[in-house]
Amino acid sequence: MIGLADCNNFFVSCERTINKDLEGRAVVVMSNNDGCAIARSNEAKALGIKMGQPMFEIRHLVNSGQLVALSSNYALYHEISNVVHKIFHKYAPTVIDYSVDEAFFDLTGIPVEALDEIGANICNECLSEAGIPVTVGFSHTKTLAKIASEIGKKSKRRVVTLVDPVEINDILSRTPINDVWGIGRRTARKLYFEGIHTAKNYIDCDIHHIKHLTGINGVKTHNELRMIPCIDLDACNRPIQNSISESRTFSRDISDYEIIKTRLTTYTTHCATRLRNMNSQCSSVIVYLATNRFHTNESQQFPSIEIRLNQPSGSTSLLVEAMIQGLDKIFDPAIAYKKAGIVLANISPIRATTPSLFDPIEDNTVDSNHQLMQAIDEINHSSSGGVLRLASQMGLGKIGESSALSSSFQFRSKK
Numbered sequence: 001m002i003g004l005a006d007c008n009n010f011f012v013s014c015e016r017t018i019n020k021d022l023e024g025r026a027v028v029v030m031s032n033n034d035g036c037a038i039a040r041s042n043e044a045k046a047l048g049i050k051m052g053q054p055m056f057e058i059r060h061l062v063n064s065g066q067l068v069a070l071s072s073n074y075a076l077y078h079e080i081s082n083v084v085h086k087i088f089h090k091y092a093p094t095v096i097d098y099s100v101d102e103a104f105f106d107l108t109g110i111p112v113e114a115l116d117e118i119g120a121n122i123c124n125e126c127l128s129e130a131g132i133p134v135t136v137g138f139s140h141t142k143t144l145a146k147i148a149s150e151i152g153k154k155s156k157r158r159v160v161t162l163v164d165p166v167e168i169n170d171i172l173s174r175t176p177i178n179d180v181w182g183i184g185r186r187t188a189r190k191l192y193f194e195g196i197h198t199a200k201n202y203i204d205c206d207i208h209h210i211k212h213l214t215g216i217n218g219v220k221t222h223n224e225l226r227m228i229p230c231i232d233l234d235a236c237n238r239p240i241q242n243s244i245s246e247s248r249t250f251s252r253d254i255s256d257y258e259i260i261k262t263r264l265t266t267y268t269t270h271c272a273t274r275l276r277n278m279n280s281q282c283s284s285v286i287v288y289l290a291t292n293r294f295h296t297n298e299s300q301q302f303p304s305i306e307i308r309l310n311q312p313s314g315s316t317s318l319l320v321e322a323m324i325q326g327l328d329k330i331f332d333p334a335i336a337y338k339k340a341g342i343v344l345a346n347i348s349p350i351r352a353t354t355p356s357l358f359d360p361i362e363d364n365t366v367d368s369n370h371q372l373m374q375a376i377d378e379i380n381h382s383s384s385g386g387v388l389r390l391a392s393q394m395g396l397g398k399i400g401e402s403s404a405l406s407s408s409f410q411f412r413s414k415k
């Protein structure tokens with residue numbers, strides 16, 4: 001058996017964990033520049049809001065108070081995604097993190113009677129530990145498990161198990177072909193003209209004809225819908241996020257800027273080293289802070305900011321500089337924080353990027369910076385404990401404060 005756990009309205013559910021007032025309300029999360037809706041609560045779906053609907057079409061609902069539109073907070077989603085995926089991994093020896101809010105479980109050998117309880121446990125734990133509602137679908141193949149979880153979401157059942165072939169056939173006859181996992185919009189249109197409107201029509205169609213219409217992937221889907229596992233778990237095991245992150249929960253609440261900056265510098269330094277070990281660079285630095293989530297009497301704060309670099313970089317000093325720039329924008333001295341974290345996002349292999357025509361070419365060119373970082377990595381690697389550190393990592397924050405750039409190359413020896 002295969003299981004699929006999928007978080008419900010993930011981004012909206014994440015927002016609700018830090019703002020309980022959003023519960024029961026129509027909420028959408030907007031794309032990067034607040035251009036269009038990328039996540040909708042059930043209430044927002046009920047208002048007829050479509051995925052990807054542009055802001056100008058829904059602004060009247062926001063203005064009249066019927067709808068809450070939020071800017072996306074990727075640091076928060078990333079953070080909660082990690083918690084949820086950690087929970088998923090407890091429930092099967094083979095778990096494939098398929099996306100930021102979904103994972104497949106290989107439950108080979110688990111008796112069907114045990115599935116309901118496993119599913120319920122996953123849902124309960126995600127809700128109590130991460131505050132995220134989850135739907136779990138079980139069936140013979142990944143494609144059918146997907147269908148099972150979709151049925152669960154539509155019918156508000158937390159766990160749906162599709163085992164009986166007669167029941168599966170019946171459900172496939174009610175599943176529009178464009179709702180099937182792996183059937184893209186273009187393929188669905190092509191199939192529609194062939195008179196294939198439902199998943200049942202699809203499996204009733206001759207396999208050679210399917211191959212002719214949809215290629216080898218369509219054949220795999222055809223098999224999967226007929227309960228023959230075809231899509232390899234490993235084949236879907238792609239990195240779910242093109243990011244590296246580090247965060248810590250402090251032993252106490254901290255409101256001291258210097259302490260937080262020093263810690264974030266350390267996390268950024270670690271992430272930058274991992275980035276360079278992957279022979280990669282990144283083009284976004286996300287910084288976030290969080291207040292203590294166990295202080296339920298106060299409203300929680302989860303400020304985050306994404307700093308986009310002019311050009312991708314793997315240089316510790318440039319990344320730390322961006323981090324400090326972000327921290328300065330979100331840090332509020334009146335608030336005590338329990339957690340701080342950094343995410344290096346939009347990772348690409350070194351030299352795969354084309355410099356932008358409009359961006360200033362910095363003096364410390366990619367190459368010289370890269371060589372400097374390599375030298376530092378080698379020194380730190382050969383002498384345990386990292387002898388070369390950024391000044392701001394050692395709490396010598398004042399040096400860099402007047403100009404973040406001036407702190408860039410102030411490496412100091414521990415000795």
Ligand SMILES: [Mg+2]
Nearest residue numbers: 006007008101
């Ligand atoms: Mg989901």
